[in-house]
Amino acid sequence: MKLGVCWYPEQWPQSIWASDVRRMVELGLTFVRIGEFAWSRLEPEPGQFDWGWMDRVLDLCASAGLNVVMGTPTATPPKWLVDAHPGILARGRNGQVRHFGSRRHYCFSSDTYLGQACRITEAVARRYGRHGAITTWQTDNEYGCHDTVVSTSDAARAGFRIWLAARFGSIEALNTAWGLSFWAQEYRHWDEIDPPYGTVTESHPAHRLDWQRYSSDMVARFNQAQVDILREHAPGCDILHNYMGLFTEFDHHKVGEPMDIAAWDSYPIGFLGQGPFSPEEKRRYLRLGHPDLAAFHHDLYRGVGRGRWWVIEQQPGPVNWAAWNPAPAAGAVRLWSLEAFAHGAERLSYFRWRQAPTGQEAMHAGLLRPDDQPAPGFAEAATVIGELGALGPPPETERAPTALIFDYDSIWGLQAQPQGRDYDGLAQAMRWYGAARQLGLDVDIVPPGADLAGYKLVLMPASLFVDDGLAARLAASGAHILAGPRTGAKTQAFAIPADLPPGALQSLIAIKVARVESLSPGIVLPAGNLGSVIGWMEDIDTSASTEVLDSLYDGRPLWIAQSRCHYLAGVPDVALLGHVIADIAARAGLATENLPAHVRTRRRGGLRFVFNYGDTDVTIDRPLRLGVSPIPPGGVAAFDDLGDQPWPH
């Protein structure tokens, strides 16, 4: 795994650039990411480009042997561009203009902005597409950050109508598909359809869902346009985008399709406060982040990148953008870096080289302090470089035996009609993932269209949509399957299936969901001694071919199975979920362990890594390839994975 750093030479005097590059190389970094916010410096006046400074930066890198990842600067159109074309600004859900003065102030649906973004992308790509220092390009920066996928601009409104026309063919088809005889919502023309906001009470859920699908498609369109230009002018280069954590507003599988690599920006502490964790977890993991948070995204984006993925921004110290910003524990930066390696990252770069003295991110740590002295993350990066060097060539990342199906479309569907205010498809997916990992399982996170052949266990925590193709692939895979509540609960058109949920999954398990209920926090439905159901419960009509493996205290079937397919009728708490997954894993021939509390592991090739997120030592009774035993709090170790299990069942 190569290590690098995000660098903003345009924010510093040219006089220190050479020193910066030298110190990067001395540290052992092999690449830099640059350029992604530099539009106002590359084109300070309309049509007047200033390439000189960037030429010098690239030449410095080339001379020093630093590889460059070049970003297109389209996340921050300069003020002169905004003033010339005010229509490119996005509009929020209530119609308010989202003004210049920070970043991401453009509307994905704006053809004008798309044209301008292509113009600057082409200019940069023509100039540097064949520059020897550059092997990789990044499109834009963090699509959707600050809630920018959705815009209600005139362009978006017009684009949505065209998108709908293409999707439905006729207005009658749309009226029927959405069921608009309800509340006299029928349309006569495409031009009658508006964005689904500002209505008196909730707008139509299918309207909202299709609006999200459209908005996601606009991100894909915008990205594709840049990819096309880069393919032409930067032949042979890899292309990537830097995705975010805890973010599902566009379909990453679809946006990522034309790109070579999926990169993401990993801020384990910054994300902690926003994540679906309990107050107790947020206190406990204050300085390391939640043990499944980075890992989940590593495995998610490995799937998005079809195996090729990076961490392109790695938190190196306290950040500035969370509600509160604690300092990482000593060793945390090393732990996070090695965890990325364990999950198969090709590269990792720290954000950022030197802390800036001004601006919105002035309080964001870098590898260097604002006074140019090393910050604590600097030494940890050096340690990582040394340890990876000592490990030798990285082992292959293999397919895991367990797959978790992650479907952006289903998450939007659950948002469009949650039925219980806090129902959260992403949170469900993360809990299932964490439960599997607590059992020592490695997990691939895959799209609903993935080939499932070869998996022994498939987890479906939040697949609202199950089509016949998915049902067939599930059946053909031979895997044991665990489907959560609400699986197959809607058709693609957002109707309850005519044969009731779980829809197409009924070909694998002959049940019907007769009734559902959502439950507010604090309402707990006991399920024998295995655990409890919280938040959601379904009344299931079982059949002769199904077996009830567990029931609720009131007799309602909870865990139903037919052959290799299992269905959970309620949202399980941690205890129940762990029990059920362990049981099905055993049926599938997968050995599980009870990892010590706050410990997680990951295998890469023949190595097994152990991460200690707890506050006590963890002893490993194996010869170690990396780290020491006992592993201190915040520590990492690795040993040769002989397939046996250091921890008891």
Place this chain on the structure above:
Amino acid sequence: MKLGVCWYPEQWPQSIWASDVRRMVELGLTFVRIGEFAWSRLEPEPGQFDWGWMDRVLDLCASAGLNVVMGTPTATPPKWLVDAHPGILARGRNGQVRHFGSRRHYCFSSDTYLGQACRITEAVARRYGRHGAITTWQTDNEYGCHDTVVSTSDAARAGFRIWLAARFGSIEALNTAWGLSFWAQEYRHWDEIDPPYGTVTESHPAHRLDWQRYSSDMVARFNQAQVDILREHAPGCDILHNYMGLFTEFDHHKVGEPMDIAAWDSYPIGFLGQGPFSPEEKRRYLRLGHPDLAAFHHDLYRGVGRGRWWVIEQQPGPVNWAAWNPAPAAGAVRLWSLEAFAHGAERLSYFRWRQAPTGQEAMHAGLLRPDDQPAPGFAEAATVIGELGALGPPPETERAPTALIFDYDSIWGLQAQPQGRDYDGLAQAMRWYGAARQLGLDVDIVPPGADLAGYKLVLMPASLFVDDGLAARLAASGAHILAGPRTGAKTQAFAIPADLPPGALQSLIAIKVARVESLSPGIVLPAGNLGSVIGWMEDIDTSASTEVLDSLYDGRPLWIAQSRCHYLAGVPDVALLGHVIADIAARAGLATENLPAHVRTRRRGGLRFVFNYGDTDVTIDRPLRLGVSPIPPGGVAAFDDLGDQPWPH
């Protein structure tokens, strides 16, 4: 009591209509409510009516002997109407347009919309006003739902000025009445007056109160226009509107005046989360609803309907529109239905016949599931039909010995100047009502203008306005009276009475409110061993003719009496309130009981019904006319009321 169902044939293929009607009749239903959202199907293009489908529906009903309640479709103007007359859209308090895409997107003040609503009402009424299947008409649907009483449109602004001019006669009179020399708020012309929103700090309370009065009057105007048309074209038919629960934004007594029946939509579980109940109560009554919630509205709307009232929408299973939507307990639908009967309902219809697979209410249960199979509510409806049949002809509903005065205007006054953020006139009324019922008392909920003669006990929990007429009727009634704090605290013009509160009530009890204080939740003022005061306390100047029956720990008089009139100077907690009402009831010659916890009763004619909202059995040592003893949780029983008391004092 006739049972029926709300039916939306326009949302289903015509091929199943006949089957639907047949199954309704087989179940024992005798009427359907239809049509109230069907505008886009009745008039799919401007001026082009499609009556055929509705003709067929009505003929089907007529053939099957199903009685029809026909709704005017004015709650959902179609998109083409909105696009032709965008000015009909309501505007929210901050001026934002409330767009098409759900329902109730019209402004009551819009003369344009009033005209359009009359046009479609007349069209439907001309076509079907004399159709044999229809005996009852419903105007519009749930006036005010989704906070739609208030609109700040240009039409509303103009209408308010006219309304004020009519009310005050001269701008000088308004300046004086409102006291506008304060903060230099004086007006010179009517056209200077705007809606009371968007001001720098709170707008003038009298301005807000009169704005609410105006807005309520606009609802009455809108309804009256439909009533006039229906009276002409549907002679002999009853007219009703379906009111809501926990809703006080318009004066239901005034709106209901020209109509024959008051109907309401009862969703005991859906309302629970919004009601003024403690978290503990919300947990305890999760699957039945609060024991006083439906009953309060039954008694309230019996008053609004001057004795004639229905439940026109009865929750039949989980709904979709609460924050969380639990399933009702087994038996809950039966309990709710029989409770409506006990309180004197003429009819009850379930909402809705079959659960829809799409739309905003796709997750709302019906008597049938989306796959056409019976949902659990179906069987409970059948049970109710059987039990009511067995009971024989319904006994008369008699006047209760206790009246509770409920005054929409006073509730608005308390909202216009709460003085303590959470002061809530509706909640106070519901607590007093609940305390009386816990003592086994039946309660009539009456308007402030009601004839009070014949009542033994009159409760006034939240009558901010007491005029001389009310004081005289109270005195003449001979009833014992309990008035809560803030009684008579304002004149109709929203001034503190010149002789201080309780204003005109001083003719019955010679006290003055010298000072008031509001207290945040958690502040508790003990009142001896009877209970405590919470939220509000007044310093009372008593007089020689008054007696202090209880005082606060600090010596302030709390419970003051003069002859039959009692005044509470603070908001009582449950214990104190129960004690005081029991004591005064005894003085009034009314026997009270201490009902078992979570049990409520209601007499109808010679029958007394018992409702078990608890989770343990309740034994009735009487011969039963309905139900079994012990009454299980969620159960109902009825016995002949011999005037004695099954439960000890």
Place this chain on the structure above:
Amino acid sequence: MKLGVCWYPEQWPQSIWASDVRRMVELGLTFVRIGEFAWSRLEPEPGQFDWGWMDRVLDLCASAGLNVVMGTPTATPPKWLVDAHPGILARGRNGQVRHFGSRRHYCFSSDTYLGQACRITEAVARRYGRHGAITTWQTDNEYGCHDTVVSTSDAARAGFRIWLAARFGSIEALNTAWGLSFWAQEYRHWDEIDPPYGTVTESHPAHRLDWQRYSSDMVARFNQAQVDILREHAPGCDILHNYMGLFTEFDHHKVGEPMDIAAWDSYPIGFLGQGPFSPEEKRRYLRLGHPDLAAFHHDLYRGVGRGRWWVIEQQPGPVNWAAWNPAPAAGAVRLWSLEAFAHGAERLSYFRWRQAPTGQEAMHAGLLRPDDQPAPGFAEAATVIGELGALGPPPETERAPTALIFDYDSIWGLQAQPQGRDYDGLAQAMRWYGAARQLGLDVDIVPPGADLAGYKLVLMPASLFVDDGLAARLAASGAHILAGPRTGAKTQAFAIPADLPPGALQSLIAIKVARVESLSPGIVLPAGNLGSVIGWMEDIDTSASTEVLDSLYDGRPLWIAQSRCHYLAGVPDVALLGHVIADIAARAGLATENLPAHVRTRRRGGLRFVFNYGDTDVTIDRPLRLGVSPIPPGGVAAFDDLGDQPWPH
């Protein structure tokens, strides 16, 4: 100390004015404040003035020997003025117009309104500037109340650009100072710069800070214009403005510069709910207010007034504008009045004479009830007048030995980039102030530009900005200094100092802040047995010349000293803060005490006052000059201060 009252004759019939004035004089009041909301009565039609009524009011006062404080009526422009010049209305942060209908509905940046305000001020001043009854003028009323310092009107936008041009000279200088190469935020022209609102994510912190500085300067400009007119037409009169509590939106030191007196409006109970106090404190001090709340503002505004200050509005009973409005304890009005005297107030006036029956403040107590009878505050005012008379001529107010530096600009800086969501410079200042007073210390609250010579102890809880001048004055003062975290953390241009924080303070203590972290509520970092750090902690690079006096549990230096300069690297809890201040006070030769719980004291000349905010008696073993011992809850006493200490260390 003279006592007076705020009087609104325009709200009452002329027939009772003479009686009002007579009763004021009988009570012992010597002045009234009038006129500050009377524009609509002074100029009922554009350009048509009605002076007659005010002439009569002033003549009545003059005859009775009542001194008058005359307010300019500019806080409430009448509706006709707003309609003639709609552009004078302020706009909120999201651009919404802030409408007529309450008060303070004008934009400080509006030249049109400035002109109108000058016109009415000049008219009033010409008419009454030399009236014998008037010795003092008040400009406007409560600048900034209801969040009115900031406006985003077109006038404000334009004014800001001019202000920036004057501040930076060139757009390049601004780009560099703010660091706008970050996120391509660079400007080419002043006209490209907008208010810092409505951006996609947070706007640039230096942009927000300079916007606040600009907005504050507009308040100063507005006030200066009135002062200039009053100086011309009311020669010899004192000029003041009535400031508010818990309010830092403009620089009071700067606004107060051209005026003679700083007055403030003291509502101890009204403010309690908004103050930075725990729920436990809010319960405990429900009826007296927090013991440091009024005192802090007394000392703050004594500094703003360069020694001359008043309480011009004193809470006399329950108010109307807090979320909940409890009644003061018996004796509270006396306690508050005497506390103002102890801190050196020249005058105090109660708000208001008689409670109004209508309007936004109808529920606000006065000295009289709405029915003209005395309210409880009336008798307490009489007691105060008697006690002050008995005390004889007021002793001089001396400079305190302890100074606390209070810097509005630093508070804005902390708001512009809090880094931890709840970091609050005002709250920090109040906590430090309270800790010092709990030790029996009197405190002067001084601006950062104050002459510090003569102080023994200087507290700097929240001085984000430390320039060389301040550092030099600190060094020259000879005082012992305690600086809190974040001291000197930014340059005036809002950059991290090149030599890191604490910036210029490094000339006194050779440390560098290497890293900072913010911590959410509930995270507590123990610091040995002295207490804990909460909310904020810094990693300090110490040096050979510094000494570490206390460290965190994890070894990080917490309390660092070099000679007389001490630095706290974390936000201390109450215990830690008290310990540290006591220790440094002892080093500075200041004796401290451990005052009994809930007791505070203040010296004025040779007298020491004791205030009992607790609920138990406090015994004073000294001959008393005022009050009794034991001092009951809510009581006050005073004795001759002999420099010894009634309470043990």
